[in-house]
Amino acid sequence: MSPSPAPSATAPLVQVPVRLRAWVRANEVALVLLAAITGCIGGLAVAAMSGATQLLREWLYRLPPGQRLSSLERLPAEGLLGLPFLAPALGGAVLGLILLVSARRRRRGRRSMVDPIEANALHGGRMSVRDSLDVAAQNVVSNGCGASVGLEAGYTQVAAGIASRLGIAFEMRRSDLRTLVGCGSAAAIAAAFGSPLTGAFYAFELIIGTYTIATLAPVVVAALCGSLVARALAPQAALVDVGALALAKNAPVGAGDTLPCLALGLVCAGLAVLLMRGVTLVEQGFRASRLPALLRPTLGGLCIGGLAVATTPQVLSAGHGALHVHLAPEAAAGLGALAGLLAAKAAASAISIGSGFRGGLFFASLFLGALVGRLFAGLAPMVWPGFESFGLAPVGYAVVGMSAFAAATVGGPLTMTFLALEMTGSFPVTALVLVSVIASSLAVRKTFGYSFATWRFHLRGESIRSAHDVGWMRSLTVGRMMRKDIRPVPLDTPLPTFLRAHPLGSPSRVVVVDEHDRYAGIVLVPEAHALVGEDGGSPPRLADVARYPGAFLLPDMSVKQAAEAFDEAESEALAVLDGTESRRVIGLLTESHTLKRYSEELDRQRRAVLGEAA
Template sequence: MSVVSRPDTPAVSGPTSAAPAASAPWRLPAVVRNFVRNREIGLVMVAVVIGLLSGLLVAIIWRLSEFAHAVLFNIPFDTRLSANGVISWQRTLLVPLGGAVILTIIGVFYAGRFKGRLADAIEANALYGGRVSMRGSLLISLQTLLSNGCGASVGLEAGYTQICAAFSSQIGQRLAARRADMRLLVACGAAGAISAAFTAPLAGAFFAFEVVLGAYTSASLVPVIASAVSSWLVMRNLVHPSFLQIPGVPTPASVEMIGQTMLLGVLCAFFSILVMLAVAFSERVFQSISIWRGALRLVIGALLLSGLALLSPTVLGSGHGAMQLLLITNPTWLMLLTTLILKTLASAISLGAGFRGGLFFASLMLGSLIGQLYSTVLTPYFPDIALQPGTAAVAGMVALGTGVIGAPFSMICLALELTGDFWVTIGAVVAASMSALIVRELFGYSFATWRFHLRGETIRGPQDIGWVKQISAATLMRTDFPTAPGDLPIVEAQKLFPPGRVKHIVLRHVDGSYGGIVNSAELHGVPDPAEAVLETLAQQRDQFLQPQVTVRDILAAFDRTEADVLVVIDNAQDRRAIGTVSEAHVLRTYSTELERRNQEVFFR
């Protein structure tokens, strides 16, 4: 984004219009709204409702996905798709292809109707104050269910989070919630979604803090925990999911165990970066396919996915069943390596081709494969110190999940809740810490924020930066600024602008375009003006702002130009001055608004 522009610089584009429609929804009675706005217990009660609703929504989508797998792939209803090795080649080939055709039709039909309404929970909390489009979220959830149901190597977690966040946002809008409370309610929906998806309330809560809310505060603790626990109770009673089974005796904590989990964290950190780059590369390749305006991207992706599935059915679906199956069957290193490569390719192809879904569970499966592969290769040579396969698998799962999702505490809690074993969790803590450190240092993005970066969004996390984009040069500038033609003699200018009356004078050319700015002190400091004109004193001729530039970019512009005042022009072509912005006013406005937002985060 260009801030200090030259005449040939394109105009700076304003904030994207990805926010949901601004039409005011109907609201709940005033007594209910006031109770929630003014009493913390009211917000907690709403969070419980969101948790119950989230658990129900996740259970419904879960069952629909299992039903689709059972019908389309002709497998038993309670069997995981990725753990089933008796799928016919005809179904392996035709089902993903049929799903790709349906998704292509949906994409073509709804491409224009939902443009700018598909912000997820992270983007909505970062840019739009927690406002999530319900219609756009329903479309995303439907596409995610269809993608997973037809066997694409994507997880349902993205669909869970999207629909739960959308319902939470709708509840917040009907309560006329404050911006900070709206963001908190969206986080409650995300916490409920992840809690139900993995039957892990602690992991769901920390996922909300780290990935969706961007901060942990005492004011947000109780609502988020209430939502996560409520959702977990609903899911446990409706679906009865089981813990991850870790065979054998876990490796006890020791110096050797800590050292090896650190090594696994390093390996998984680099592999997580490789996975994210692979997905980005896959997207670029598929976007280059312009046949029928890209309508064949999903079809080509489905054919490639089917080819991989014919080699190994473990690449189909999110991978829950395959991960558990590989943990308890003691596979060879060759099988583990083959599955690791095929699953990575399948996930990159599925997401790059346009199948909807997430990389959450795929990252867990890939991490567990790396951990098992490490243990399997090392055990024959160092049987006394090598990590037990289950311990190594959990450490790798948590480390790779941390690298991709960017939520180390959430992954650590997930390890504890899935295994119920404290010794395994110690290794997970070390591996997650190493992975988080390396990925932040070398890459700087999680999977979600990396995709925002590829789209051109300056989002590094869910912290609220939407208000920053709302404060622009157009809202900060003063329009009552003194102007003068550049060819005005200095002698006349000294008479028109006496000392102390004005500080800066904006110059204009004959055609009305911006010609620079003159400091009043320099104007009256000219010892012998003679026949000189104002233009000879002009500064910042090619340094100016455009109306759309945000407050942070304005401050950066002041640092670069070392100016006290910058002129705002209408556009880079006409260059007509429409206002001036002073650094002191910008700093005062920014610090006041920042203090207000900090108060909203830590206090209600």
């Protein structure tokens, strides 16, 4: 009896009965049920990670139960043997060990770690649960030790990773698997902020890449379930609730407030681009230092701890406690203090990510945007005559700035708009937020062109601009489309012999090879017959009618690269070689077949987006 084959890297963790798989694949209601399960799992993951990081902060900094680290006025002297500023460095050392272990395991498995955006854009929603759990653990250590990174990246990674594996177990179609990954991310964000609409539109804008009727029900159900589970496990609000009455002055908020909010959006766009550029510069600086990658988080932690001592603990961790403080209507920090905190928090975030701490800029951008809004409200009256006649109070500008800065950094203008709506319950303020985020997003798109996630992809050499599914285009390779039944003809074959073997009406293209079986060109049979003179004369060698000796395709080329090669060679067919050095012919591909397959895939993608049957 032969041994059973080893499971593949994408083998499902749970074997699902065939009938159940068939029912799930064929029933739209089943996708909604899976989305609900995914939402509950996402809510549990958020509660677990949030609780773990809070316990870690309480242990390292000797905080009272429930006390937020970034809400402290100064670091407690009793934390970490009387040296609490060393906590980020200790966390960096632990993170370095975790990175070493995970890097060795990935090297043995020869696989790369992908996040939900990359998974949906390139891999059809396929993610690794083990890698996702690694990211979550690294995120917990980074945030728990005080590094200025948010937990949202870990939340979405682990929830989307579990959702992906659940979909793989049911052998779901590519479009449904991508939707389920979006459901996991939606549940995570909804649970983190207690905002189902925010979570749903986070999935539509950033993870799935589009909004359709087919994806509406599962994504919204997942977001609702994630939010409900998180609220049941952690009743306290994840973000401060700002009442509508606290947002307005004596004058009502109206259309006149649009202009200052538009200006604030542009300011946030410029500062967000500086922050993203700053993270890259810090990262390049750490690489230029030639310090081993595993030691960089330790050095970064020392810098962050020193910054917290020199300024304020509000620069530590994600900044939930500090955001509560600065979104309170009675907050009365001076302009100098706000500007200093803004610079310090931006520096802490850049150092944290640039030195290798795991996390994102989601919550940091919210906090920084709130500070920018407060500063704008304080500085504008000095340079803007009549500014005080506008109806929006400083806390209102903090909410607008928070949304605009996050939209510029993270992307997703509607996501941030709905966050403001669910946070304030004020439709007039939400309308102003929408104006600001549109201005901010458009300015970043035209001047910078990336969100923070896609900017990181760009630095790695990837051309991903969003989560739109482009992986099918990369998987539609020349090797999959080519004809393999090719019989090359030696180049030294006499032309009369060639013509007798390939009369008119036979295959119109013949590949020729040299004496070493290396590609030498393509002979067009009708053209070879046309060269025969009226007196029966013909060129003495087959090489005289061979064309395109330097134009060929490689099996790993995408359909887009193949189309460009056809245009450049001005040929309707090209040979496929196994490599540029060996030049061994392995197939033939025509331009018409390439365009046909491309059109078929485009039509299939269109039907998937519209929710039509395949």
